[in-house]
């Protein structure tokens with residue numbers, strides 16, 4: 043990774059629109075790294091931009107619909123400004139039928155590339171500037187590790203760091219393995235060097251990214267695993283916090299649980315996507331754990347890390363999910379008492395096994411289940427936050443709060459959002475905040491010494 047210190051002459055403006063997960067957010071930082079290296083400055087105004095790149099997601103249908111809406115909207119801009127360069131990249135572009143549709147119906151798009159050849163972006167950009175014909179370059183597979191690229195971070199004090207690309211799990215609903223390819227771990231030395239450079243540059247918190255961080259190192263000859271990586275990164279001077287996501291419940295080892303408890307920089311938070319509470323549905327999803335094994339895992343996590351928070355992802359309305367199956371999800375939520383849950387309605391993804399399953403659940407039933415689950419989780423989160431009242435917590439200040447003007451926002455080690463008053467020059471520092479009000483998703487307090 044190269045940090046961009048020397049900005050070249052001003053060549054124009056760029057705008058990236060990012061859909062999807064942190065991997066995509068981080069990829070967009072790489073696109074920005076390339077563009078800023080070439081003298082382009084960021085803008086938030088579509089009409090001001092000379093280069094617009096849409097970095098797409100296809101994990102659910104509504105993510106794709108948003109992209110088609112946006113790319114359609116860009117047609118008029120291109121008509122007004124024929125020199126505008128429009129690029130589309132990311133997970134959606136790894137699907138052949140999507141690329142064909144873009145080629146056929148959205149002829150104002152200049153560059154199309156995928157997730158496996160993001161490092162070819164500089165070359166494609168250069169070619170697009172020289173010629174008028176659309177350029178499409180999507181690689182089918184990630185045969186090699188994606189080379190490191192310059193990164194223009196969106197945050198001065200927090201950074202994303204890729205540990206492992208791809209996914210080998212093939213959960214039956216999920217498109218990610220088809221669009222992100224097979225698992226490939228980055229060498230420990232590369233990651234440590236990157237984190238050392240980040241810390242030297244003032245970064246206080248890194249979030250280690252991987253679709254399943256527990257698989258880290260499975261493709262190495264030696265036995266280095268994710269716990270070894272955490273142990274090495276815990277030594278990096280100047281770094282205050284290490285987060286990671288996502289750990290798959292099927293292979294979350296006791297070693298990892300203990301490492302989170304023992305390594306002082308590793309935050310007290312586990313994101314353990316459960317996806318469903320019924321064994322029948324978990325099996326059909328190919329999650330490779332049972333409800334009982336999952337609950338046992340949560341008990342092991344809580345035994346070693348009593349203060350850690352736990353969050354999850356869950357899907358309602360997977361094909362064949364009966365009301366009884368859904369009740370099992372509600373029941374699991376009541377037992378586990380998550381701090382937070384990302385809840386999704388099942389979305390059919392062409393090419394995945396679940397898309398062909400019979401007994402697809404009607405939309406109104408999915409909607410109703412989603413609402414019931416969200417209502418339950420909201421009350422559990424509220425209850426879980428009560429013990430924070432009158433406690434003093436350490437918060438890494440992230441900056442001014444967007445939703446609460448003239449206040450600061452930050453997070454606890456347990457990933458709780460805290461709102462409090464203070465000077466913006468505290469951004470990037472650890473402060474102690476005494477909590478005086480709690481809601482389901484937010485804590486409020488005042489800074490104390």
Ligand code: SAH
Nearest residue numbers: 101215216253288315355356386387388389
């Ligand atoms: N690798 C991570 C998550 C990747 S996608 C993991 O395994 O946990 C993020 C979340 O999107 C998933 O956890 C799942 O809850 C949700 N998701 C994936 N495919 C989906 C689909 N077809 N419909 C609805 N939600 C989906």
Ligand code: SF4
Nearest residue numbers: 209211212213216218
């Ligand atoms: Fe998708 Fe499952 Fe891989 Fe997560 S582990 S990315 S849900 S296939």
Ligand code: F3S
Nearest residue numbers: 062063099100101133
């Ligand atoms: Fe992420 Fe969406 Fe791709 S969730 S991995 S950007 S399909």
